[in-house]
Amino acid sequence: MKQFNFHEAKNVKDAVKASSKKSAFLSGGQTLIPSMKLRLSSFDDVINVKNIKDLQGIKVSSKSVTIGAATTHAEVAASKDVKKAIPSLSHLAGMIGDAQVRNKGTLGGSIANNDPSACYPSACIALDATVHTSDRKIEASKFFKGMFETALKKDELVTAVEFKIPESSSYVKIPNPASRYAMVGVYVAKHKKDVICAVTGAQAVVYRCKEIEKELGNNFSSDSLNNLNLDYSEMNSDIHASAEYRASLVLSAAQKAVANCK
Amino acid sequence: MIGSKVERKEDKKFLTGKGRYTADITLHNQSYAVFIRSPHARAKIKGIDTAKAKKASGVIDVLTGKDLADDKIGGLIAGWKIVSKDGTDMKCPAHPALATDTVNYVGDHVALVIAESLQEAKDAADLVNVDYKVLKAVANTGDAMNAEAIHEGIDKNLCFDWELGDKAKVDEAFSSADKVVEMDIVNNRLVPNAMEPRASIGDYNSSSDELTLYTTSQNPHLSRLVMSAFNALHPEHKFRIVAPDVGGGFGSKIYPYSEDVVIAWAAKRLQRPVKWVCERTESFLSDCHGRDHITKAAVAVKSDGTVTGLKVDTIANLGGYASLFATVTPTYLYGPLVLGLYNIPAAYCNVKAVYTNTAPVDAYRGAGRPEATYLIERIMDKAAKEMGMDRAEFRKKNFIKQFPHQQCLVHNIDSGDYDAHFDKALNLADYAGFEKRKAESAAKGKLRGIGFSTYIEACGIAPSAAVMSLGAGVGLWESAEIRFNPTGNISVFTGTHSHGQGHDTTFAQIVSDKLGVPVENIEIVHGDTDKGPFGMGTYGSRSLAVGGSAISKACDKIVEKGKAVAANMLEAKPEDIEFKDGEFIVPNTNKKKTMGEIAFACYLPGTYGEIKSPLPEGMEPGLKETAFYDPVNFSFPAGSHICEVEIDPTTGETKVDTYTCVDDFGNLINPMIVEGQIHGGLAQGIGQALYENAYYDETGQLVTASYMDYCMPRADNFPEFRIDYTCTPATSNPLGVKGCGEAGAIASPPAVMNAVVDAIGTEVTMPATAEKVWRALKDKKSAQKKAA
Numbered sequence A: 001m002k003q004f005n006f007h008e009a010k011n012v013k014d015a016v017k018a019s020s021k022k023s024a025f026l027s028g029g030q031t032l033i034p035s036m037k038l039r040l041s042s043f044d045d046v047i048n049v050k051n052i053k054d055l056q057g058i059k060v061s062s063k064s065v066t067i068g069a070a071t072t073h074a075e076v077a078a079s080k081d082v083k084k085a086i087p088s089l090s091h092l093a094g095m096i097g098d099a100q101v102r103n104k105g106t107l108g109g110s111i112a113n114n115d116p117s118a119c120y121p122s123a124c125i126a127l128d129a130t131v132h133t134s135d136r137k138i139e140a141s142k143f144f145k146g147m148f149e150t151a152l153k154k155d156e157l158v159t160a161v162e163f164k165i166p167e168s169s170s171y172v173k174i175p176n177p178a179s180r181y182a183m184v185g186v187y188v189a190k191h192k193k194d195v196i197c198a199v200t201g202a203q204a205v206v207y208r209c210k211e212i213e214k215e216l217g218n219n220f221s222s223d224s225l226n227n228l229n230l231d232y233s234e235m236n237s238d239i240h241a242s243a244e245y246r247a248s249l250v251l252s253a254a255q256k257a258v259a260n261c262k
Numbered sequence B: 001m002i003g004s005k006v007e008r009k010e011d012k013k014f015l016t017g018k019g020r021y022t023a024d025i026t027l028h029n030q031s032y033a034v035f036i037r038s039p040h041a042r043a044k045i046k047g048i049d050t051a052k053a054k055k056a057s058g059v060i061d062v063l064t065g066k067d068l069a070d071d072k073i074g075g076l077i078a079g080w081k082i083v084s085k086d087g088t089d090m091k092c093p094a095h096p097a098l099a100t101d102t103v104n105y106v107g108d109h110v111a112l113v114i115a116e117s118l119q120e121a122k123d124a125a126d127l128v129n130v131d132y133k134v135l136k137a138v139a140n141t142g143d144a145m146n147a148e149a150i151h152e153g154i155d156k157n158l159c160f161d162w163e164l165g166d167k168a169k170v171d172e173a174f175s176s177a178d179k180v181v182e183m184d185i186v187n188n189r190l191v192p193n194a195m196e197p198r199a200s201i202g203d204y205n206s207s208s209d210e211l212t213l214y215t216t217s218q219n220p221h222l223s224r225l226v227m228s229a230f231n232a233l234h235p236e237h238k239f240r241i242v243a244p245d246v247g248g249g250f251g252s253k254i255y256p257y258s259e260d261v262v263i264a265w266a267a268k269r270l271q272r273p274v275k276w277v278c279e280r281t282e283s284f285l286s287d288c289h290g291r292d293h294i295t296k297a298a299v300a301v302k303s304d305g306t307v308t309g310l311k312v313d314t315i316a317n318l319g320g321y322a323s324l325f326a327t328v329t330p331t332y333l334y335g336p337l338v339l340g341l342y343n344i345p346a347a348y349c350n351v352k353a354v355y356t357n358t359a360p361v362d363a364y365r366g367a368g369r370p371e372a373t374y375l376i377e378r379i380m381d382k383a384a385k386e387m388g389m390d391r392a393e394f395r396k397k398n399f400i401k402q403f404p405h406q407q408c409l410v411h412n413i414d415s416g417d418y419d420a421h422f423d424k425a426l427n428l429a430d431y432a433g434f435e436k437r438k439a440e441s442a443a444k445g446k447l448r449g450i451g452f453s454t455y456i457e458a459c460g461i462a463p464s465a466a467v468m469s470l471g472a473g474v475g476l477w478e479s480a481e482i483r484f485n486p487t488g489n490i491s492v493f494t495g496t497h498s499h500g501q502g503h504d505t506t507f508a509q510i511v512s513d514k515l516g517v518p519v520e521n522i523e524i525v526h527g528d529t530d531k532g533p534f535g536m537g538t539y540g541s542r543s544l545a546v547g548g549s550a551i552s553k554a555c556d557k558i559v560e561k562g563k564a565v566a567a568n569m570l571e572a573k574p575e576d577i578e579f580k581d582g583e584f585i586v587p588n589t590n591k592k593k594t595m596g597e598i599a600f601a602c603y604l605p606g607t608y609g610e611i612k613s614p615l616p617e618g619m620e621p622g623l624k625e626t627a628f629y630d631p632v633n634f635s636f637p638a639g640s641h642i643c644e645v646e647i648d649p650t651t652g653e654t655k656v657d658t659y660t661c662v663d664d665f666g667n668l669i670n671p672m673i674v675e676g677q678i679h680g681g682l683a684q685g686i687g688q689a690l691y692e693n694a695y696y697d698e699t700g701q702l703v704t705a706s707y708m709d710y711c712m713p714r715a716d717n718f719p720e721f722r723i724d725y726t727c728t729p730a731t732s733n734p735l736g737v738k739g740c741g742e743a744g745a746i747a748s749p750p751a752v753m754n755a756v757v758d759a760i761g762t763e764v765t766m767p768a769t770a771e772k773v774w775r776a777l778k779d780k781k782s783a784q785k786k787a788a
């Protein structure tokens, strides 16, 4: 790890002010620190946002669940309020990595990082979330731009994410056997006016699978997907799963997810 | 004590983070080293520019292969000579510890940067400019013999073309067979993945000319011998190797690596301690890997199911160079074992060992025996199916039934009862109820399969005369020294090394039983060439059978001396003294001395004015005995394993639903430790079957060089293992033990794969990943459609 200046941000303003050309926000550090240790990245300034008060906590209203950016996966998984409002979201958080990762890793860090095989981005899309930042509010559909790429500006801090409460929903993750990130993760949410099927792990960035959504819009049952063949020309292919196999996993995960929706 | 589940004495320090590993050691004035490694699988080194790096902040020196050669430090060696079938010796390329002209795998050692801090060493490493001319790499085992030679003068990349067995007799068996069953078998490449990566610290004392190397070794004495005699690093009597707590090895830490040689040399050259600690990806690239065979096998079968012949044709990948035990692993640790525990009267095994531009391949848990077992157990399964026989019955029909049994290849098996453990396993696994469970799985939309595996291994490595006649560079006896302290507690020195095996406990149990001293008063000392006598380290499930036997022999000598001393003190004859439960007794009297009293007496405790010695006249004082033990034969653990898997046909994912093993390890000293060894072995074997694969792409880049891509099995991949034993004591050592360290890794890959193949009804190679299984099912379906 190369040397850097460490800043402990007291509040959002403080964090934004401290950011520079070669700075990074530090939240759970589960991605940032390993990449610095491996010398894949280095910074002049590292700004710790994990302890900022305004970035903590979970608020539930009748329509939405709002989670502070510095809330850990473990906190989300353990929250009775989340479990009651959106059980699939609590399930998702509880399946991320291992206990150490969940005790450190945070929602804000996860979506700001936008790993193509991370779980939370699919929740943001499927639950039609709004990302609150130090500057503005961004619709989830406009937030995830590409592989490790988001709509965030250099000095823009994610402060919270507001998830809409669906009628029913389910997240089915097929983990990469080695890393246990999502080789494919499918988040199906049935909202009052539409069905969203968000897929992570399968392409460069999280996306809505329109083919599945169309079938489910007509008939919300796993059988409605029986004869579907997904186009896999855009899918990732690596030593763990070819594009063709990933496509078949997306389908079977979607079917399981629909079956889980009550 | 022997046979009881004594809690491991060493666990407290390990579980509370108090272990002392090489990386935990910090010496005064220590410097830090980083290796520059080749990013190319094969390249010529046109030049190395170290000028910039040498000037960087904190840099002490940058050393290259030229410096090493200038100091006349020798290269690494292959320690076991194999002779090809045409009578020529194996061909091994020069293997300098730092490359001079060419690099032969990604991770090969090119230069060493030494600085005041690790940070500065890493920064400076970025400034070393190596000018490579990249050459076309040979990355694939199967292609090696048809590719350009990677080492000058080694035609076809062939190290040796070795054979074992009677070819004519085998041909005869095949020509008179009722059925010939053939099979292509791939044994995948694995990375050992010890929990603790390798590390070395060199320390040179210029006033005494003593060189010390702290290193992660399973075998410190042999490392010192090799580094003294072959690398000409430092004379043995001035060279100390300390292998403190070592966090696992699985074979990958048996022998000295380039890093050991270079770090010890650098410390001497710079006259300063030099520390190097391997990082995980560095470990993936530069630790020796395991397995990597491609085999064509065939069995000749009579219509009644008797197997009459076995033919094996193997290409074994050695990687870029021949590592220390690399040549024996695919030959004498493999060939003789391909017979399994079957009475096959004729066999022939041909092994061609090839060089490729990949990390060297050497012994890894089981070394040769897992490859042999995988082969015979997969083909026995296939043969049974093709003969239309029950796979369990087919195996039983061909078991060796009488002991001792001279196999047609090499081994003379002293003891065993193969029906006993196989029947017990069938019972424990409820083979009779399998069809019902299969139907239950089918009702859930799942495919269920059952797989058998029986195995035999040759452990207790090894009778010196036997192995030296087969090409070993040293005999493989073991040593022990029992040193009583005057207050009656004991230090036991062993030439074996514990890096997870629990010797501190098992060996103490033996000594406790033999000498009647409580376990807590016995300290097992290993891993320091300055402390104990020369020994041969730990691998090949040898430590108990050979090292434990040496300890047992040394205990006998202690008792013998004790009897003489007791006789003198009790005014009896030595031959009349009985030793039992730590007491020397004159039978039919109340006269006795405890072991502690005798030990105390041996150190001649003086009382002012007393002149009578407790020792017989002329006897040397002190109570310390050394023994060397050279086994009369290998030991032959055997067992039967049964695996049931359940497969989700929609994803191809395999779940190991039940796993049963019944092993015959001879006598068990500590059943809890044995169980731990089985668990670990099974985890690695099931890992090989379903998850692990070291994958090089065609340019020779290791694609799976971190845990993001190399899949290690986790606890949640396994069911609760059902474990039981049978026992036929070994006759080749005084403890009657056979060895249990490798069995799990040897037996389980074929058990799992036979179950997977049974479930899906078509072939698939290891690791049977979800996608491979999914694809195999898909291909089978479309083939069936085509046929219909």
Ligand SMILES: Cc1cc2nc3c(=O)[nH]c(=O)nc-3n(C[C@H](O)[C@H](O)[C@H](O)COP(=O)(O)OP(=O)(O)OC[C@H]3O[C@@H](n4cnc5c(N)ncnc54)[C@H](O)[C@@H]3O)c2cc1C
Pocket: A024, A025, A026, A027, A028, A029, A030, A031, A032, A033, A049, A069, A070, A073, A095, A096, A097, A098, A101, A102, A104, A105, A106, A107, A108, A109, A110, A112, A113, A117, A118, A119, A120, A152, A156, A157, A158, A159, A179, A180, A181, A182
């Ligand atoms: C072994 C392992 C397994 C994992 N498995 C999974 C898995 O199964 N599924 C999954 O989804 N994830 C997984 N992860 C990722 C993990 O859960 C974290 O979500 C992820 O590492 C990022 O979160 P963090 O809080 O640690 O962020 P950090 O590492 O602190 O930061 C990550 C990036 O986000 C930026 N950042 C952090 N906070 C903010 C903010 N508030 N505003 C703007 N930018 C910010 C940082 O500057 C940095 O660039 C795994 C990680 C590990 C190490």
